[in-house]
Amino acid sequence: MHKFARIIIVTSLISTIAVSGLNFPGLSKTAMKVSAQSETEEESDIDSIMEAAFACDGFERGFIDEPFYDGVIKNKEDAAKAIYSVMDRISGDKNIRLDYADTQTAEDDITFYSFRQIVTNVAVTGAFVKIAVDNNGKALGLVSTLIPGINATPMEEWEIDADDAEAVLEEEIKGSDLEIIHGTTEKALLPLWDGSTSLYYAWVVYTNNDDDDEHAPYLAHYISEDGDYMYSMPVTAMGTNDARSGSTAVFTFTGMEEGNWKGSVFDHNGNKMNVDIPIMIDSETGDQILGDVKRKIICADWNDFQNNDTLTPVTMENGKWDDAAVITYNNFVKIYDFYESIDWIGPDGKGTPMLVLVDALDDDGNPMVNACYSGKWQGFQIFEIDTANPFGESTDIIAHEFTHCYTSNALGTSIYFNDNGAINEAMSDILGNLLAIMIDEKDIPFTMGDRMDTPFRDMGNPRKHEQPEFVWDEYYLPWAAESTEDNDNGGVHTNSSLLNIISYKLDKAGMSREDQFYYWALVDIAMAPGTDYEQIIKILPWMMKILKYDKYLGVLNDAIAATGLSDRSLPKVPPKGYAIIKTLFPVERIADKYDTSVTIVKVDGNKEYDTYPERETGLVAATVEPGDYGIIVTVLDKETGDSFCLLPGQKLWAEASDMDEAAGIIWDDSGDYLFTVKEGDVLELDSDEVFDYVE
Numbered sequence: 093m094h095k096f097a098r099i100i101i102v103t104s105l106i107s108t109i110a111v112s113g114l115n116f117p118g119l120s121k122t123a124m125k126v127s128a129q130s131e132t133e134e135e136s137d138i139d140s141i142m143e144a145a146f147a148c149d150g151f152e153r154g155f156i157d158e159p160f161y162d163g164v165i166k167n168k169e170d171a172a173k174a175i176y177s178v179m180d181r182i183s184g185d186k187n188i189r190l191d192y193a194d195t196q197t198a199e200d201d202i203t204f205y206s207f208r209q210i211v212t213n214v215a216v217t218g219a220f221v222k223i224a225v226d227n228n229g230k231a232l233g234l235v236s237t238l239i240p241g242i243n244a245t246p247m248e249e250w251e252i253d254a255d256d257a258e259a260v261l262e263e264e265i266k267g268s269d270l271e272i273i274h275g276t277t278e279k280a281l282l283p284l285w286d287g288s289t290s291l292y293y294a295w296v297v298y299t300n301n302d303d304d305d306e307h308a309p310y311l312a313h314y315i316s317e318d319g320d321y322m323y324s325m326p327v328t329a330m331g332t333n334d335a336r337s338g339s340t341a342v343f344t345f346t347g348m349e350e351g352n353w354k355g356s357v358f359d360h361n362g363n364k365m366n367v368d369i370p371i372m373i374d375s376e377t378g379d380q381i382l383g384d385v386k387r388k389i390i391c392a393d394w395n396d397f398q399n400n401d402t403l404t405p406v407t408m409e410n411g412k413w414d415d416a417a418v419i420t421y422n423n424f425v426k427i428y429d430f431y432e433s434i435d436w437i438g439p440d441g442k443g444t445p446m447l448v449l450v451d452a453l454d455d456d457g458n459p460m461v462n463a464c465y466s467g468k469w470q471g472f473q474i475f476e477i478d479t480a481n482p483f484g485e486s487t488d489i490i491a492h493e494f495t496h497c498y499t500s501n502a503l504g505t506s507i508y509f510n511d512n513g514a515i516n517e518a519m520s521d522i523l524g525n526l527l528a529i530m531i532d533e534k535d536i537p538f539t540m541g542d543r544m545d546t547p548f549r550d551m552g553n554p555r556k557h558e559q560p561e562f563v564w565d566e567y568y569l570p571w572a573a574e575s576t577e578d579n580d581n582g583g584v585h586t587n588s589s590l591l592n593i594i595s596y597k598l599d600k601a602g603m604s605r606e607d608q609f610y611y612w613a614l615v616d617i618a619m620a621p622g623t624d625y626e627q628i629i630k631i632l633p634w635m636m637k638i639l640k641y642d643k644y645l646g647v648l649n650d651a652i653a654a655t656g657l658s659d660r661s662l663p664k665v666p667p668k669g670y671a672i673i674k675t676l677f678p679v680e681r682i683a684d685k686y687d688t689s690v691t692i693v694k695v696d697g698n699k700e701y702d703t704y705p706e707r708e709t710g711l712v713a714a715t716v717e718p719g720d721y722g723i724i725v726t727v728l729d730k731e732t733g734d735s736f737c738l739l740p741g742q743k744l745w746a747e748a749s750d751m752d753e754a755a756g757i758i759w760d761d762s763g764d765y766l767f768t769v770k771e772g773d774v775l776e777l778d779s780d781e782v783f784d785y786v787e
Contacts, residue, residue: 151218151237151622154182157634164229168192171205171223174231182221185240190221193504196617198610199434201227202638204617206504211242217280218621220504224638232638235631237622254278257295257315264321269455270299270311276330280314294322298330302455309466326508326581330467344403344445348372350385353408357415360482367422372405382406382413382421387428388438388445391421394452394476406450417450420477420484424448426531427487427494434613439465439473439497447472450479463489465496473497486543487532492524502616503623509575511624513584518591519616521549525595526609538596551592552600559589563656564663566670566715570706576687578728579704590625594632594651601647611639625657662713664774671769673721674713675777677705687728688712691751693758695720695766718771722758724751725779740777741765 160181161174172190179186190207197203202224209219221236252260254277261272276298295315302311310330314322351373357365370384383390383405396404406417424446428438437443447469452460459480466474475493477484484490499519500506506516521540528535536542540549550556560568569583580586598608615635619628629652636645652658666672673692690712692701701714725738737754739746741764748754758765769775 152183152240153620153622153624153627154221154234154236154238155627155630155634156181157233157630159231160233161231165205165223165225165231166229168195168205170229171225172207175207175221175223175234175236178234182234182236183238183240185238185242188238188240188242191215193220196502198614198617200639202232202614203227208504209238214279216242218505218507220620220622222618222620224618233634235618235620235623235627237620237627251318252295252315254295256319257297260315260319260321261297261299261313264313265299269302273298273300273310273330298327299324301326309464325575326577327506344390345372345383345385345388347375348381348383348385349375351380353380353413355413357413357418359419359485360416365419367418369418369422369425380408382417384425387425388443389421389424389428389448390445391417391448391450394449397447397449403447414450414479416479416482416484420450420479420490421448423484423487423490424475424494427491427527430527430531431494431498434610436498436613439494440468440501441498442501444468444473445471447474449474449476450484452476452478463493465493482543486541487535488524488528488540488542489544490524491527492520492540495520495523495527498523498613499616502613503619503621505621507621508581509584510571510582511587512622513581514587515591515619515623515625515628517584517588519612521551521588521592522595522612523609523616525551526605526612530605530609538592538599549589549592551589552596554589554593559586559592561589561593562654562667563590563660564672564713564715565667566717567701568715569703570660570711570713573705573707573710574687576689578687578689578726579702587625590655590657591628594648594655597647597651598644601644603641603644603647607641611635611641614639625660629655629657662711666715666772666774669717669771670715671718671771671773671775672713672715673723673767673769673775673777674711675779677710677712677779685730687730689726689728690714691724691726692716693722693724693755695722695758716769718769718773720766720768722755722765723767723777724748724754724758726751739765740779742767 156178160178163170163174165171165174172192175182175190176186179188189210191210193206193208195203195205203226204222204224206220206222209216209221216239218237219239221234221238223234224232226232258272258274258277265272278296280294280296294317297313297315299311299313301309310327311324312327312330313324316322349372351371352368353371354368355366357367359365369382370386372381372383372385372390373379374381381390390403391406393404393406396402406414406421428446431437431439438446452462454460460476460478461481463477463483464475466476468474475490477490496516499516503516507513508516525538525540529537534543536547538551539547540551541547548557549559554561555566558567560566562568567586569579569586572579572582575582595608595612598611599605603611615628615631618631618635623631632652633645633648636642636648662672662674677688689702689704692703692714694700694717696719699717701716703712703714705712723740725740726735727738728735735750737748737751739748739754739757744764746757746765748757767775767777
């Protein structure tokens, strides 16, 4: 098995600021500043910040895939010099200040040096550069998502402190189910998507996420330096290292002895399974606990931890275990060991203790019907599992969640929306699937969640579960003008198929599962936090060549071409067998007040297509089957939370209070509110009238 060397971590006095950063290694004590940072001050514009589209797209994405530096790179100082030698190529701004983050070395003696961008001792959210070096110290290429031309107000001029920021949020969320997680508030710099000429300092205050997003359990709320609430976004974890304290995990394993248990358990279908698992034995009480002293894994009750701040471990009661908890735990142990075989210790590569919370519940006290990675709390990397349903029995699901932590730490910080979130989700699908194939003989390859009653993804046939095979295929979703829970954070779970199908095609071409896993694992490390689809399709063949998998380079390039990711503009002609319905919404006029989404309902077949306005253009489009359709436009008032639905007709518009009423209008008055499209049609609707009405 290919291996990674242990990550070299350099600690720092400067805190990690990444908005959705998952406990990434700290900054070096002395930043390597090659040229002076501009001191130009620029008055902050709150209106511009509100248009920042969740602060995700101000990056200048740089990529070099050939040797570009004549010097020998032996350490981080050499790596920084090499990066600055081509700074004009990757960002055009030699004043950018970088600070060392970490070093990762793979078995093939490929070393990745990572740096993050710093302004006035604050890390810029998602702004990274990574340089790959061979064992002779030769630069192989680099990947970057930096922000050029930064102008930022010095931090000393802030009008509020952390307590003030929390007070602002307390007032904002009054009456909701959100709770501030005290002790985690921090400073950040947010890149703007509309020009990249300035960044904005903000306080980041974290709360729980009341939308039950399985991979983004927190909300990061942004408070301006002078005390204005700006917006919030879902994140995979809080930027600080520990949400509550940093000591709980250390003491959990104190006084525990290593043990072992062999026996039989039964899955949810009553099938007998023989297991051989490590357990912990309490040296004082003799209790047998579902956990492992060596790997630092423990299973505990979800409700007690989440609601009572108590860690109640799963123990053997009257000579019996909870079968579902044992099966779940056994899967985590096997997955832990697989990653350890490539010298990646634990889900984050640093051997941080793991807490597996079983019997997870939703807000109504019912089984959560999900599994998720929940970031780092109290010194643990935490996973939440609904064991009333067979999530823990599905090796690919557990490996998927484990890999979310791997990806977040490999990247440096994880931005979970639009392309960035879809790529993160795909990495969990791809690596989780490959891992399950190799360690679980009952796993069905390239079908995710195959132990569930209904699998949720088919990586070789994405349309089966309403995912696209290529850009502007049926179900494809564009980069959202505004990412919300209602639009899947900009198609995070939908568009993941665009990488999944590439993985499927490499497998069908005969690439070994072990080589595939190593290849994708290194692609994960090579990416920067702001890597989008346009950048990753350049990284994929580059990494294939570096690893000398040239035999599969043609298959890879063909697979990438088939996805259409190199040109994501709406085609003038629909894909064969389909039609296109489109309209242009005046996003600039309404984005500050309304969130907008569109549901296109097929009358004969009960099929729905969800879409939304695209960033910058305001284009709303969907590729659909030929047939009769009704269109429902949902408009949400950001200030009041009120929503209503609009239905465009052939000569009129109707308003409805909700989706059910809107659907009823379509069915009852179908002649007035139906549009017919045939194969090859491009139907364009005029939306000016309705948005004049909205305004």
